[in-house]
Ligand SMILES: Nc1ccn([C@@H]2O[C@H](COP(=O)(O)O)[C@@H](O)[C@H]2O)c(=O)n1
C-alpha cells in the first residue's frame with residue numbers, strides 16, 4: 001500500500017449517533033483487505049479498519065454503550081489477495097481473522113468449491129468458536145455427518161456494557177450451487193421444521209432483549225424469504241426488537257419491517273462499513289441511526305475524533321497493514337501486465353449505446369475473441385466442427401466483478417475484474433438463425449444467479465423501492481462521485497455526501513460473434529456456470545424442433561482443457577501483455 005492512503009476530501013461528513021447498543025457490519029468483502037488502490041474513497045485497508053474498530057469501541061464504552069461487530073459472508077472470490085492461493089483464501093482468511101467478530105456467518109462464495117469450504121470450516125469456524133453460526137447451512141464432516149456450518153445454529157450471549165441478552169440466528173438465501181459437502185435448507189422449509197420451532201420456543205421463554213439475524217440475503221422488501229422468516233420470528237418474539245443484517249446483492253440498504261424490526265445491508269468489497277445504533281430497546285419507539293461509512297481513513301478518523309493518523313493507528317492495526325504488504329509482495333500482486341489507456345466501467349458506462357468506456361463492450365470486442373480451443377484431455381471429444389464454423393463466446397455478466405481502471409493493470413486487477421475459474425463448454429454446429437436468438441432470450445429472462453437452478457431474480461428487484469426511486473439529492477455539482485443511498489429512512493445514510501455515480505442497465509449475458517458469413521453454423525462457447533441457462537435458451541430458440549435441440553445437446557462438450565489459463569481473467573491478461581505495453 002502506498003503511503004498516500006490518507007485522502008483529504010473537502011466533503012462534510014455526517015456524524016454517527018451512538019446509541020445504547022451499536023453495530024458495525026461488513027459484508028461481501030470478497031477479499032478486498034488491501035483496500036482499493038485506484039479509489040481514494042475506499043483506500044483504507046483491513047489494518048486501518050482494525051484500528052477503527054478498537055477506537056470506536058473505546059468511544060462507545062466511554063459513553064456506556066455496547067459495540068457488536070458482524071460479518072455476513074462472501075469473503076472469497078474477487079481479489080488477488082484471496083484468489084491467488086490454492087485453495088483461495090489462505091492468506092486473506094488469515095488477515096480477516098485478525099479481527100474479532102461477535103457474530104459471523106457464511107455466504108455462497110464460501111460454498112462453491114469444496115476446498116474453499118474445507119478451509120473455511122477447518123480454520124475460520126474454530127477461530128470464531130461460538131460466534132460463527134449458521135442456522136440453515138450444513139457441512140458434511142469427515143465422519144459423514146451433517147453439522148451446522150459454524151459452531152451452532154444460534155448464539156445466545158450477554159453484551160459487555162448494558163448486559164443485553166442477544167439471541168442471534170443466521171440464514172443464507174436459497175442457494176443451490178454448493179459443493180458436495182454443503183446442504184442448505186431454504187428458509188421456507190426451515191421455518192416449518194420442528195427442531196427450529198422448538199429452538200424459537202425455548203428462547204422465547206428465556207430473557208432476550210434483542211434478536212439479531214445475521215444473514216447472507218438481501219434486506220430489500222421484495223426479498224420474500226426475509227418476510228417469511230420475519231412472520232415466524234414475530235410469532236415467538238412479539239415485542240422484542242428483531243434486527244436483521246444482510247448482504248449478497250452488494251448494495252447499501254436499510255429497511256423497516258415493523259416498528260421494532262429493521263434491516264441493514266452494507267455494500268461490498270470493503271467500500272462500506274455499516275453502522276447501526278439502537279436505543280430504548282424496551283420501548284415502543286426505538287431510537288435509531290444508520291450510516292454507511294466510506295472505507296477510508298478520513299471517515300475512520302472523523303468518526304473516532306482523531307486528527308492524525310499516527311494518533312489513530314493502533315499497534316495491531318499497523319501490524320496487519322504490514323502483513324498485508326508482505327503478502328502482497330509474496331503474491332507479486334503489483335506485477336504489471338500493461339497500462340490501460342483509459343478506464344472501463346461495468347455499470348458506469350452504457351453498454352447499450354456502445355460507449356467505448358463500457359467494460360462489457362470491451363470484453364465482447366477484444367477479450368472473448370482471444371479464447372483458443374485446445375484439446376488436451378484424453379477422454380475429451382475433439383471439437384471437429386470448429387475450424388470452419390462461426391463462433392459465439394458467451395458469458396454471464398455476473399462473472400465480471402469490477403471496473404477496470406486507467407493505468408497499471410497488474411496481477412491483482414486481473415482477479416478484481418474477473419476471478420472465477422469457470423470452464424468453457426461448446427454447443428457445435430448450431431444453425432445461425434437459432435444461435436443468434438440465445439443472447440436476446442437470456443437477456444429478456446431473469447438475472448442469472450446460480451449455476452444449477454432455475455432460481456433467478458430480476459436485477460432491478462435487488463434494489464428496494466426507495467433505491468429505485470429517482471435520487472434527487474442535494475446540490476450535486478461541487479461534490480465528488482460516490483455512493484448516494486436512498487433507503488427507508490431517507491437519503492442521509494451515507495456518511496460522505498456525494499454526487500450520484502452514473503448507473504446503466506447491465507445485461508444478463510454478453511457475447512462475441514466471429515463470422516465470415518452470417519449464414520454459417522455457429523459453435524456457441526460458454527461458461528459451464530451458465531450451462532443450464534444456455535440450454536434453456538436453446539430449447540426456446542429451437543421451438544418445436546425438438547430433434548434439433550436434442551441432437552445439439554447430445555454433442556455438448558468441453559471446449560478446451562479448461563485450465564485457469566483460459567478463463568476471462570487470463571484472456572484479459574493476455575490482451576494486456578499484447579496491447580498495453
Ligand atoms: N463460478 C462462479 C461463481 C459465481 N459467479 C457469479 O457470481 C454471482 C454471485 O456473486 P455474489 O457475490 O452476488 O454472491 C453469481 O450470480 C454469478 O453471476 C460466476 O460467474 N461464476
Ligand SMILES: [Zn+2]
Pocket residue numbers: 028030074107248249250
Ligand atoms: Zn457477494
Ligand SMILES: [Zn+2]
Pocket residue numbers: 074107108109216247248249
Ligand atoms: Zn453472495
